Amino acid sequence: MSPTPVPRVRPRRLRETPALRRLVSETRLHPAELVLPIFVREGVSAAVPIGSMPGVVQHSLSSLPDAVEQAAAAGVGGVMLFGVPEVRDARGTGATDPDGILNLATRVAAEASAGRLVVQTDLCLDEFTDHGHCGVLDDRGRVDNDATLERYTSMALAQVRAGSELLGLSGMMDGQVAAVRDALDDAGHHDAAILAYSAKYASAYYGPFRDAVESTLDGDRRTYQLDPGNRREGLREAMIDIDEGADVVMVKPAGSYLDVLADVAAASEVPVWAYQVSGEYSMIEAAAAHGWIDRKRAVIESVRGIRRAGADAVLTYWAVELAEWIREGDAA
Structure with a gap:
C-alpha cells in the first residue's frame, strides 16, 4: 500500500500563531477609517436613549461636545451629524434655518472638534419634513426631484456656513x-467636499434609524432609493455622481450590498465608503444580548468584511468602541 501523500503546500502554516496571522493579514482596521453617526435632538437637556439601538442616544446640544471629544480622543476619522427637530413642515424649512438644530449642532461639533476629526452633515430633508420624505412633494403627493434640488442647494450653503467640512448628500x-457643487462653487465654497450616498437602497434595515430621527414617513421611498435587486444600477449611480463632482461615493446599507460595494470600489477613482446602518447594528446587539453570538468578534468581523469588500472608510455606530479595541490591539 502506498503511503498517504504528505502535502507540501500548507496554507495553514501562516495561521499557526497570532503573530503570523497578524503579519499576513490582508485587511487591517484603523480608527481613522471609521465615522461615527451622531443624532442631535432639539429641545432636550440631556442625552435620550434610543430603544431600538441599545447604546446609542439622541444627544442634546450640551452632551454633543463630550461625544465629539470622545470620538476625537479615540482617533475616529469623523462624525456624521443628523438633526431631530421639534417642529417640521412640508418644505423642511428647519433644515435651512441657521438656528435650526442641525446647523446649531454643526457649529457646536466644529468647535469641539478643533480640527481633530472631520465634521460631516447629513444633507437630506427627511428629518425636517412633516411627511417624512427626502424632498418636497408636488400637488399629486409625489417627490418633486427638481424642486427638491433647490432645497438641497440652500441646505448645502447653510451647512457649510455652520462649519460642515463634508456634505453627505x-x-x-x-x-x-x-x-x-455648482451652488457651492458659485458662492465661493470651492473647498467644501461632497460625499454622495450614491448607491442607497430601499432597505428594511433602516427601521431603527427612523426611530432615532423620529421619522414621520407615511409610505416608502422606492421611487428614489434603489431596488434591492439591482446590482448594475448601484455602480451606474456612483459613476454618475463621480462625473458630477462627488469627492467621495458611498454604498448604503453595507452588509447586504458587498457585491455592489466591490463593484464601485473596483471602478471608482475617488474614495469609496459604506454605511453600516442601524438595522445591521441592532441585529448584532440583539443577538449578543441573548448570548447567541460573541459581540466583540461579530462587530469586528462585520466591519472588517466591509473593508475587505473595498470600503476605504465605514460609517458605524460602533466607531468609538471599535477604535478603542483597535488601539488596544484587540481587533487584530
Whole structure:
C-alpha cells in the first residue's frame, strides 16, 4: 500500500500563531477609517436613549461636545451629524434655518472638534419634513426631484456656513451632486467636499434609524432609493455622481450590498465608503444580548468584511468602541 501523500503546500502554516496571522493579514482596521453617526435632538437637556439601538442616544446640544471629544480622543476619522427637530413642515424649512438644530449642532461639533476629526452633515430633508420624505412633494403627493434640488442647494450653503467640512448628500435625487457643487462653487465654497450616498437602497434595515430621527414617513421611498435587486444600477449611480463632482461615493446599507460595494470600489477613482446602518447594528446587539453570538468578534468581523469588500472608510455606530479595541490591539 502506498503511503498517504504528505502535502507540501500548507496554507495553514501562516495561521499557526497570532503573530503570523497578524503579519499576513490582508485587511487591517484603523480608527481613522471609521465615522461615527451622531443624532442631535432639539429641545432636550440631556442625552435620550434610543430603544431600538441599545447604546446609542439622541444627544442634546450640551452632551454633543463630550461625544465629539470622545470620538476625537479615540482617533475616529469623523462624525456624521443628523438633526431631530421639534417642529417640521412640508418644505423642511428647519433644515435651512441657521438656528435650526442641525446647523446649531454643526457649529457646536466644529468647535469641539478643533480640527481633530472631520465634521460631516447629513444633507437630506427627511428629518425636517412633516411627511417624512427626502424632498418636497408636488400637488399629486409625489417627490418633486427638481424642486427638491433647490432645497438641497440652500441646505448645502447653510451647512457649510455652520462649519460642515463634508456634505453627505443622502436624498437620492437625480442631479443632486451637480446642483450642490455648482451652488457651492458659485458662492465661493470651492473647498467644501461632497460625499454622495450614491448607491442607497430601499432597505428594511433602516427601521431603527427612523426611530432615532423620529421619522414621520407615511409610505416608502422606492421611487428614489434603489431596488434591492439591482446590482448594475448601484455602480451606474456612483459613476454618475463621480462625473458630477462627488469627492467621495458611498454604498448604503453595507452588509447586504458587498457585491455592489466591490463593484464601485473596483471602478471608482475617488474614495469609496459604506454605511453600516442601524438595522445591521441592532441585529448584532440583539443577538449578543441573548448570548447567541460573541459581540466583540461579530462587530469586528462585520466591519472588517466591509473593508475587505473595498470600503476605504465605514460609517458605524460602533466607531468609538471599535477604535478603542483597535488601539488596544484587540481587533487584530
